[in-house]
Structures are given as C-alpha cells and as structure tokens.
Amino acid sequence: xxxxxxxxxxxxxxxxxxxxxxxxxxxxxxxxxxxxxxxxxxxxxxxxxxxxxxxxxxxxxxxxxxxxxxxxxxxxxxxx
Amino acid sequence: xxxxxxxxxxxxxxxxxxxxxxxxxxxxxxxxxxxxxxxxxxxxxxxxxxxxxxxxxxxxxxxxxxxxxxxxxxxxxxxx
Numbered sequence: 001x002x003x004x005x006x007x008x009x010x011x012x013x014x015x016x017x018x019x020x021x022x023x024x025x026x027x028x029x030x031x032x033x034x035x036x037x038x039x040x041x042x043x044x045x046x047x048x049x050x051x052x053x054x055x056x057x058x059x060x061x062x063x064x065x066x067x068x069x070x071x072x073x074x075x076x077x078x079x080x
Numbered sequence: 081x082x083x084x085x086x087x088x089x090x091x092x093x094x095x096x097x098x099x100x101x102x103x104x105x106x107x108x109x110x111x112x113x114x115x116x117x118x119x120x121x122x123x124x125x126x127x128x129x130x131x132x133x134x135x136x137x138x139x140x141x142x143x144x145x146x147x148x149x150x151x152x153x154x155x156x157x158x159x160x
Binding site: 006008018021022024025028030031032033034035036037038039040041042043044045046047056059060063064065 | 086088098101102104105108110111112113114115116117118119120121122123124125126127136139140143144145
C-alpha cells in the first residue's frame with residue numbers, strides 16, 4: 001500500500017527556509033507575502049489493509065519522520 | 081491567494097534521502113519497501129485571480145523552486 005506523509009512546521013514556528021525562499025521570489029519580482037516549507041514522503045508498506053497502513057504511518061511519524069515538538073503531519077493512502 | 085507547490089524527483093532519479101529513510105524505517109521494524117521524498121511550499125501571492133496565481137506559481141517553479149532537469153512539480157490553489 002502506498003502512503004503519502006506530509007510533515008510541516010506547526011503554526012508559529014520559525015521557518016527560515018521559507019523566509020529565504022520568499023525573499024528570493026520577491027527579488028525575482030513575484031508578489032509573494034509568505035512561504036512555508038514542508039516535506040513529503042511517499043512510502044510503500046507491505047500491507048493490504050488500509051487501516052493498518054495508516055496506523056504504521058502514524059507510528060513512523062512519531063518515531064522518525066516528524067518531530068513532535070515542532071512538526072504537524074498528515075497522512076493519506078494513495079491509489080496504486 | 082494561497083498556493084501549494086509540491087516538488088518531487090522525476091521517476092527514475094536517484095533519491096538518496098528516500099533510500100536512507102527507507103533503511104532507517106526498516107531498521108525500526110517497519111515493513112517498508114520504498115520511500116521517495118519531496119518538498120512542499122505553501123506560498124501566499126498577492127492576487128485574487130486563480131488563473132493568474134497558478135500562472136505565477138508555474139513561473140516560480142521554472143525560475144526557482146524546481147530543477148527542470150530532475151524535478152516534477154504539481155500546483156494547487158488552497159482554500160483560504
């Protein structure tokens with residue numbers, strides 16, 4: 001089963017990469033007021049069960065992919 | 081208008097970060113066969129026009145956010 005995991009900074013956390021990207025886009029002439037960055041993981045797990053796959057992905061986020069102090073994450077099962 | 085830009089490696093391109101993440105997840109006991117990584121940008125642009133906002137985002141990808149040789153990207157207007 002293929003999963004999509006998106007990890008983003010919680011609201012209010014400082015995102016220097018987003019700030020630099022916004023500045024560069026403005027320097028290129030784009031009317032940009034804010035940029036926030038995040039990370040996407042496309043993960044294939046050996047499971048045919050949707051609920052089990054989501055439970056595994058949740059555990060992967062808690063153990064490795066997301067930092068519970070500063071990150072939010074969202075999970076989605078992708079069509080294969 | 082708020083946009084979501086997702087940048088991922090084109091199929092067939094080597095993704096060492098994804099490979100390392102997959103190995104770490106397997107070492108933690110997860111039944112993972114593949115991980116691919118990507119980047120998300122949430123971008124606020126000063127435009128009320130959906131088509132113009134998407135056109136700007138397309139141009140941002142071509143000029144800064146994506147590498148045309150190795151990256152694919154997808155664009156989406158987010159509800160505000």
